[in-house]
Structure formats: C-alpha cells, structure tokens
Amino acid sequence: MTWPPSSVPISDYGLLGDTRTAALVASDGRLDWLCVPRFDGQPLFGRLLGGPDAGTFRVGPARPAAVVERRYRQHTATLETTWAVGSGRLTLTEGMVAEISGRLLPTTMIVRRLSAEEATVDAVVEFDPRLGVRHRRPRVQQRRQALVCAWGSLAVSLDSAPGLTIEPGRPTSITIRPGRPVTLVLAVANREPLIHVEPAAAWELLLEDENRWRAWTAEIDESLPFREHVARSLLTLRLLTYSPAQAPVAAPTTSLPEDPGGIRNWDYRYVWPRDASISVSAFLSVGKPDEAHGFLAWLLHASRLQRPRLPALLTLHGRHVPAERELSGWPGYLGSVPVRLGNGAARQHQLDGYGWVIDAAWAFAQAGQRLYSETWRAVRGFADLVARCWQEPDAGIWEVRAPAQHVHSKLMGWLALDRALRIAETHPLRERQRRRWRETRDAIAAEVRMHGFDPTAGSYVRSYGSEDLDAALLVLPLLDLESVDSPRVHGTIDAIRDRLSAGGPLLYRYPPGRDGFPGTEGAFLPCSFWLVQALARTGRRVEAVELFQTMLAHASPLGLYAEELDPATGAHLGNYPQTLTHASLVQAALAIRDAPATGSGSA
16 A cells, blocks of 8 residues: 555554543654544544645654654553654654643643754644634634634644744744753633643643553553553553543544545544443453443433433434534545545444443443442343344444344344343342343344354354354354354354455454445454454463464554554554454453463364
8 A cells, every 4th residue: 555645554643632532643743633622523633634724733853754763651641752863863752631620721731842862953843723624724812922723612722831933834943952852732722711831830740640541550450461452452442431421432533444545434433332331341351440330320321312222322422423424625534535524323223232231231230330220220221122122123233224134233132131131130120021031032042043043154144044254243152142162153253264364363344345335445453352252262262362462463553453454455444543443452351361271272
C-alpha cells in the first residue's frame, strides 16, 4: 500500500485521552483528530479525514526528521516522541489531563512540551483549529499571553511558556535550546468559562496525572501473562471510556476505512452495549470492579426509555444515535468516501447484544457483587424479551442489512437466558418466569443443534441452511452449551481456523464478500483473540500462547490496534484504536492464565 504525502498509516497515530475525548497524533507531531467537547462532538482538528482545510495542531521539528524513539511513559497515557535533528535531539512530550474533579480546571486540556538535548534545534508550531463539518475558522483574540479562538459557545485558548506569537493557520518557527523547553497548553471550554492555566502549572498537572495512571495500573492482577501488553490495552480501554457516564465508545474516530478507497466507512463514536459488556468482563477479571459497576449503572439509565428492548448502540448519554448522514466535501482517509456521521445500525435488532449484557451482569454477580433491584429488574426484562423474540431473524453481530437466522445470535440468546437463570439463584424470581426461561433456553439449544450444525463440515455455520462459517462462533466453548471436549466444538474451531484464515494468526470474520456491501475488507482482529480464547478453553494452551504472541507483533508501534488488518501489507484498517480489539486481547490473556498449564498443542 502506497501512502500519499498527506497521509500516514493509521498505525502511525498515537492516542492522547482524558476519558472525555481523545486526540490522534502522528509521528511528525501533527495532531490530526480531536472532537470537542466529547468523543462524539464536532471535530476541532479534522485533517485525518477532511484534509488540510479541516485543521491540525503540529508541534515538532521544522524539517522532516527521523524518529529515533516513540513510546508511552511506562504505565501512563503520556506520549514521548524523539527525533534526531542534526547533531541534536528533539523530544515532544504530550498528554491530556484526565483528573479535573474538585479543581477549577478546563474540562479538556492538552499539554505539549518540546525539549532539546545535545544541541539547539529548530522547531515549528502550526495551530489551525477549524470547527465542525464546514471547517469554520474562529474569531481570534489575544489575551495576555494566551491566544483565544471562539465559535459561539465554544472557545479554546493556546498558551505557551516562554511566550510565543502564534497566528492560527500560519506556522511559527521557534528555537529549542537544551535545558530550556517550550510548553504549550490548549484548553477547551464549551458553554462554560474559559479557564486559564499557566503552562508550568499545566505541566505539573500532567505529571500528577501520570502518577494516578501508574497507581491505577499497579492494581491490575500481577499474575496475568503478558501483563505489560494487557496493561496497555486496559489503559487504552479506560481512556476510551467516557468518565461522566462510565460508558466506553467503540472507537474515538469515524470513517477510517475497512477498505481504503471504498465505502466501508462507519461512525464508531458511540456505545455498543456488546463491546462495553466485553470490557466489563475484562475489567472485573483483572480486579477493577468500579469500571464494571459504572457501566451497569449507565446501562440501567440509558436503556430505561426503550426497555425491554436493548438498542444495538447508544450515544454517550444513552440517547438515540443520530441518523446516518454523509459529509460532502470531505475527501476521507486515503480518498475513502463517504465520510459519515451517525450510524444506521442503531435501528437494527441484534439478539446477541442481550447475551453479552446479561453475561456481564452474571460476571458482576459471580464476583460477589449483588445487583441492585432496578438492575435485576432490567435484566429480567431483557431475558423476557429474548424468550419472546429469539425465533425472529436479526442483523447479527456483524450488522448485515439483510436479517437472517444467525447461529451466533441464537447462541447468545441461549447465553442470555442461561446467565439470567444463574443470577436468579441468588436474586428473587417468580417460579413461572424461571420455568419459561429454562424451557426457552433448552428449546434454543435443541434448535441450534438441529439447524445450525453442518454434519458434512463437522462445524456450526453462520446461519440456518448456510454453508458459510462465522468467526463469532469461536465463543462456543465459552458458553457451556456444549462440552469443551465435544467434537462439535473442536470441529467448529478447526473449521474456522482453516476456512476463514487470512494467513498466519489472522481470520476473516466471515467469507469475504458475503455481506452485501461492495469492496473487500481485512482480517478482523478481535476474531484472532477469540481464537486464542477458544484454544485455551479447550485445553490447547500451547497453541493459544503461540497465537497470542504472534498477534502482539501486529500491534502498532505504540501497542494499539484498529479493527482490522490488511493481510497482505499488515496495515491497520478501520476505526482506531478499537475497544472491541483491546477488550478481546485482555480476555484472551485471561483465558491463557486460566487454562491448564499442561494443555497440549493439539486437539
């Protein structure tokens, strides 16, 4: 894949976050994506998808320079990029301040510091904010040392120390001398006063935030295999969780393509209860119950108006996701159009979501946490709906536009009722309701065994009457519907690994081209981690470890993952970084931890 001069690989971007919104920064110091005041807000810097007219905030060397090191400071969200510039080195240290409670601070604050070593270095600051879908230029005002840009009720300020004269849209050349760093602070205010923070104070706040992240990471279970990689994924998941609601977005971006140059470009800046539930289980299993409790409380609030129906996705505040629309004039990443806002999948019926959510509630209860009465009432309502509607076709986990009798959806419907029955062992439930759930659960199992299994292939299939496979069926050994020693379970795992292989550890989620959309897509990264889980669960620990290690090599240089990967080039595809991928990585590591140490390398 050849990258145009104006674009860089998706995996080149680092994530900055404050648990309210997030920024993507390329290795040349260019901040090309930031929505305000939340993940799903208007883009303030949108060059990633909108080109130069959409705005950027670059801080880095004045001329192209080689990156000699790029990393997150250990167990923090602070990013460091170091370039070799002539006989000197230039380092950009940057981050967003997450902890603002109890203090008079901006809701969003980005701190960026340039420092030089060994020699004086020429650098540049390019500050060009453009708000919204029309790339609106701001009203500009200079207040003391701070530059203030405003658009109605939204304002941002840029302050620096030592003071710099910065004009939006025009590069400012600066000189960085050893021992004399330059610190810049970007503050955002939306419908609130714009709070000024001195750069030196902002830098100290960032350092305090680092200490909080280190303390948070230190609480992660020490027994985890691949703990450093798991910790980075957990930290990424926390950064992608909207802290005022405790709800994780699927990704902080929209319209990064699954098929570069094609139309498979979707808005992921919303909350999928399915993805969030997988994150809940991951956090619970590493000793982080507060994150799990926070999401269940959000879900209780968010679903109240549509209960017992569980929407496929919701906004951060639990409201209807905006109707899908296309942005005219946005060139898209690598020419991939349309660029979209909103998501049409919000109106789909996806049976599997109920299984994921009730399983998360079961994991919460299993961890010794009792569900609040209102939470249990909501879970009962979800289970009752599954019992009534499980025979209806649905869009499935992959959100196809033509509903079908998806086997994975039926399995997750079974899971919803099974886990609800387990919760009911310690929570009040009428006997009549218990009997109906049990009878329906058993009926689902019987029907799936009858119509969802292909005896010729020795595998469960994508939908009733189909010969296609579905990598989502790798959850089978985790459900207890079939014994982990069952030939059907092993046959399904091996068939998926063989027939959906994209090379090495990579898997397609279903046969390419079988979803009704034009173009192709890459290997779906969560599926590879689901395969690790399945192998570990069925006693094939050696294979699971080898596969997991190979998947770690496919991470971005900063340990981040998109949704998909181009099997031919290794390029990351789709929105980035992806909550589902990182949550699946954590669950895969947990499965390896819990697998028998003597597991063989074969079935």
